[in-house]
Amino acid sequence: MMQALLTAVALVLLFLAGGEAHAHALQPGYLELTPASGERWRVIWKVPVVAGAPMAIEAVLPESCDARRPPQARFEGNAYISVWQARCAGGIAGGLVTIDGLEDTRTDVLVRYEATPGQAASIRLTPLEPGVTLPQRMGRAGVFRTYLLLGIDHILKGVDHLMFVFALILLIRDRRRLVGAVTAFTAAHSVSLGAASLGWIVVPAPPVEAVVALSIMFLAAEIVRPAGAGLRLSERHPWAVSFAFGLLHGLGFARALLDIGLPSGDIPLALLAFNLGVEVGQLLFIMAVLLAGYLLARLDPAAIRTLGRPGSLGRGSVGYLLGGIAAVWFVGRVAAF
Known part of the structure; x- marks a missing residue:
């Protein structure tokens, strides 16, 4: 039994250590939407790396935007990054943002946006909830829930x-x-x-x-x-x-x-x-x-x-x-x- 116990402990710790060594596959995706000028928004989309290639997920902006999907991504250190501008008539508040393919992964995506310039908010998307309608401003309950779950997930x-x-x-x-x-x-x-x-x-x-x-x-x-x-x-x-x-x-x-x-x-x-x-x-x-x-x-x-x-x-x-x-x-x- 003692040998079995030591073996179990060793396997668990080695598995966890391997998880860090390949942490890119478990890192969250990241989508950022910030006002540029007029009805134009600057978009940054970061995709985790899996086996040397970008994870098979893709951000889709609200239907009111003219460039809803990311252009060709470039590799930067530990993620594939796309940066572009999209014109979103009427703004992004009330628009639906989805992450195609997220439901088939074990990761999540953090969406950080400014529906109003200078008023940033963050929402966490998961395989069970791969889309969200962006509110004009997150209520205090929404802020608390989002950051509580982010803290649990991080530790x-x-x-x-x-x-x-x-x-x-x-x-x-x-x-x-x-x-x-x-x-x-x-x-x-x-x-x-x-x-x-x-x-x-x-x-x-x-x-x-x-x-x-x-x-x-x-x-x-x-x-x-x-x-x-x-x-x-x-x-x-x-x-x-x-x-x-x-x-x-x-x-x-x-x-x-x-x-x-x-x-x-x-x-x-x-x-x-x-x-x-x-x-x-x-x-x-x-x-x-x-x-x-x-x-x-x-x-x-x-x-x-x-x-x-x-x-x-x-x-x-x-x-x-x-x-x-x-x-x-x-x-x-x-x-x-």
Whole structure:
């Protein structure tokens, strides 16, 4: 049973790591409509890459527009991008925007638009809802729902963030201290997320992503530390460690939110909803891990005790696996500078 448990953990983590390596296939599409002049609108359409080619999805503008479909796209780093102008008689408010082919994918598309110049709004389209009639202005309930779901979606697709939380769960066995560490992590990334999203802190994305990978390597080193080597830093000061790294992870969350954009006039609400979404997703993940641990403990209590014992083979194997994956990410992200 112990060998089966280690194999299952390894397969799950390797699958997640492979998900990041091929993250382009899971990245959302992006459609932006901004006023140009008169009844003309500037359109930007970004399509994720799958197996070296653009994903088979296509944006279709409202019927009132004269150039409803994108022209030939060009490849730019991690997506295929089309930029054009369309004349939409009477504006785009009340018009139907659809994403052809989205229903056959596992991704989603973020639509950011300005029905009125300077009044930006964002709507998330999914395979179950591949089209939307653009409202003149999103109500506060619509803003809250959109950014809440975006936060949940972002954290559940953020493999590196989830691996950090998983390492915390494995490392801190005392429930009270674990709750304190997770709370500190939450408070820290809430602060840095808000500060970076509002432009108070400006940090380039590549260094932040590299340090996020480094934070996983640090926890992995704590996990594999042999028994009898004294208390780990994360055991002596779990809240301080979680808070420090939480600030860095919050900068990573902010990068996603900056790419999405914040709705004019509802920035505080959107920030709150996105952050709550991140927390909901994080809690769902923690509950899933604890439930899996509970079920495994019922099947083989000795296996769970082994994972919790410092210096054990099972604990060391998982720690080295986490650290190895994070090290590969760290080298790749530093090379991307």
